[in-house]
Amino acid sequence: MKSTSRISVSGLSVRYGAHEAVRDVSLAIPDGKISALVGPSGCGKSTFLHALNRLTDLVPGCVVEGSIRLDDDLEITAPTTDVLALRRHIGMVFQKPNPFPQSIRRNFEIPLREHGVDRKEIPAIIERCLRDVGLWDEVSDRLDRSALQLSGGQQQRLCIARALALDPKVILFDEPCSALDPLASGVVEDHIAALRGRVTVVIVTHNLAQARRIADELAVFWVRDGAGTIVETGPASKTFESPTDPDAARYLSGERG
Amino acid sequence: MTSDWKRPFLITPVKPSTKPRCLYLDRTVGIIGALAAAGTAGIFLWIIWDLVRLGLPNLSWTFLTGEVEEAGRAGGIGPLLVSTWWILVCCLAVAVPLGIGCAVWLSEFTRRGSWAGRWITGGIDLLASVPSIVFGLFGMTFFCQVLGLGFSILSGGLTLACMILPILVRTTLSALEGLPSDLRPGAAALGLTRTTTLARILLPTALPGILVGVTLGIGRALSETAALLFTSGYSTRWPQSLEDSGRALSVHIFDLAFNIPNGAANASATALVLLGMILVINFTATTLADHWMRRLSGSRL
Numbered sequence: 001m002k003s004t005s006r007i008s009v010s011g012l013s014v015r016y017g018a019h020e021a022v023r024d025v026s027l028a029i030p031d032g033k034i035s036a037l038v039g040p041s042g043c044g045k046s047t048f049l050h051a052l053n054r055l056t057d058l059v060p061g062c063v064v065e066g067s068i069r070l071d072d073d074l075e076i077t078a079p080t081t082d083v084l085a086l087r088r089h090i091g092m093v094f095q096k097p098n099p100f101p102q103s104i105r106r107n108f109e110i111p112l113r114e115h116g117v118d119r120k121e122i123p124a125i126i127e128r129c130l131r132d133v134g135l136w137d138e139v140s141d142r143l144d145r146s147a148l149q150l151s152g153g154q155q156q157r158l159c160i161a162r163a164l165a166l167d168p169k170v171i172l173f174d175e176p177c178s179a180l181d182p183l184a185s186g187v188v189e190d191h192i193a194a195l196r197g198r199v200t201v202v203i204v205t206h207n208l209a210q211a212r213r214i215a216d217e218l219a220v221f222w223v224r225d226g227a228g229t230i231v232e233t234g235p236a237s238k239t240f241e242s243p244t245d246p247d248a249a250r251y252l253s254g255e256r257g
Numbered sequence: 258m259t260s261d262w263k264r265p266f267l268i269t270p271v272k273p274s275t276k277p278r279c280l281y282l283d284r285t286v287g288i289i290g291a292l293a294a295a296g297t298a299g300i301f302l303w304i305i306w307d308l309v310r311l312g313l314p315n316l317s318w319t320f321l322t323g324e325v326e327e328a329g330r331a332g333g334i335g336p337l338l339v340s341t342w343w344i345l346v347c348c349l350a351v352a353v354p355l356g357i358g359c360a361v362w363l364s365e366f367t368r369r370g371s372w373a374g375r376w377i378t379g380g381i382d383l384l385a386s387v388p389s390i391v392f393g394l395f396g397m398t399f400f401c402q403v404l405g406l407g408f409s410i411l412s413g414g415l416t417l418a419c420m421i422l423p424i425l426v427r428t429t430l431s432a433l434e435g436l437p438s439d440l441r442p443g444a445a446a447l448g449l450t451r452t453t454t455l456a457r458i459l460l461p462t463a464l465p466g467i468l469v470g471v472t473l474g475i476g477r478a479l480s481e482t483a484a485l486l487f488t489s490g491y492s493t494r495w496p497q498s499l500e501d502s503g504r505a506l507s508v509h510i511f512d513l514a515f516n517i518p519n520g521a522a523n524a525s526a527t528a529l530v531l532l533g534m535i536l537v538i539n540f541t542a543t544t545l546a547d548h549w550m551r552r553l554s555g556s557r558l
Contacts, residue, residue: 058441087448098437100444114448114450220375
């Protein structure tokens with residue numbers, strides 16, 4: 001399958017003990033585009049997302065089966081995969097902003113030093129990434145203040161900048177705006193949309209209007225036979241206009257879910 | 258006119274009066290609370306006053322630096338301060354790394370509710386409830402006799418280390434477990450190793466909590482008498498090495514008050530010194546923790 005897919009998922013199943021959260025999911029995530037994952041709560045979207053950079057490893061008793069390939073050459077699910085290097089290529093931004101309770105500068109220094117970036121290069125990277133999320137002008141004079149003093153929206157943008165600092169190929173967003181007020185949410189959304197073409201974005205969202213605004217590709221998750229799976233997938237505009245799956249159609253039109 | 262039964266209120270509103278009876282109840286509870294607080298403060302002040310009244314006249318520079326004379330009735334407590342200091346150093350040098358290491362393992366490297374974790378925390382809680390005299394007996398047989406350390410500062414310090422270990426483990430554990438739960442996945446998602454996460458993020462954030470544990474441990478160690486009676490011994494000479502016997506301040510107080518006629522005045526003076534040491538250590542630890550939090554969070558309060 002030589003293609004422009006950044007990530008190719010095939011036959012992916014994720015189990016937490018006896019509970020099957022995701023069953024037999026296949027999805028091609030195109031390079032440089034924004035792919036949105038939507039669906040009701042508890043249908044495996046977040047679990048799927050966490051499997052993409054092996055954060056499922058942190059959950060005791062979590063078993064992942066199937067194949068996830070990065071750039072057609074790295075098998076992400078293989079036990080021999082260097083998980084730490086993988087996560088440098090596939091970053092993640094969480095629902096609740098989670099800057100480290102230290103200075104803004106340290107929030108960049110800790111991961112950058114861990115990945116062997118030279119100390120001298122770090123200030124330039126911090127400035128570039130903070131500019132990318134429109135935070136530089138707001139915080140450039142207080143880089144040594146606590147990141148926790150920022151507002152929620154600023155903290156979330158800091159988290160995006162921190163993920164960008166590692167120069168990832170893919171950034172996964174797990175409902176990045178749902179803990180923010182509408183204004184901050186709009187700002188964060190604009191900066192996610194601005195990543196199009198530079199970074200491959202996979203975003204889980206409960207906000208269909210948001211998915212409609214920013215997504216290039218859409219995948220609708222639904223619970224079938226007790227496990228989450230993808231019932232509809234395709235280019236966002238086409239999927240929103242004429243979904244073929246009846247559940248997805250009712251969900252996307254706002255009738256259900 | 259709407260029919261009366263549709264009224265949304267089930268309780269007839271009472272016209273507010275200027276002297277509602279609930280005010281008296283609240284006031285009484287407040288007064289009882291204030292009395293309890295005053296009583297607590299009073300007991301503390303009384304103890305301090307008693308110590309100051311009896312001990313202060315004997316307190317002087319020569320008392321702090323001089324040698325013990327006439328079994329403590331005269332002279333000072335110089336050698337005892339040195340012994341106490343080294344007992345404390347031995348104790349902390351062993352207990353702090355061991356306690357923090359144990360808590361880190363329990364919190365970060367075992368699954369919650371695993372049998373190993375349950376057994377170890379259970380054991381630690383049991384250890385915390387063991388009377389100190391039992392630690393003294395254990396220290397005497399194990400450190401003094403089996404390991405052949407004899408009555409020494411080292412034996413005393415190691416015995417105290419066993420004794421304060423539960424405090425250190427418990428406080429460090431609760432400091433680590435009280436951290437925001439999203440720090441760990443956040444760090445993992447940035448490709449940080451667990452070691453980096455621990456050393457650069459979790460431990461620095463938990464440090465003030467750990468310092469509280471160390472302070473409590475120091476307080477407990479300094480005030481301990483029973484565990485030291487049979488381990489570090491009675492010697493009032495200047496200690497030459499950690500293998501020398503050395504009398505701790507608390508043991509000296511016990512001895513003066515219990516065994517030495519006319520020793521009460523110097524016992525009070527020694528107690529005053531001990532109290533002062535604990536206050537200084539407490540104050541230093543709180544200041545350090547405050548300073549650290551401010552540095553970490555960069556806030557200027």
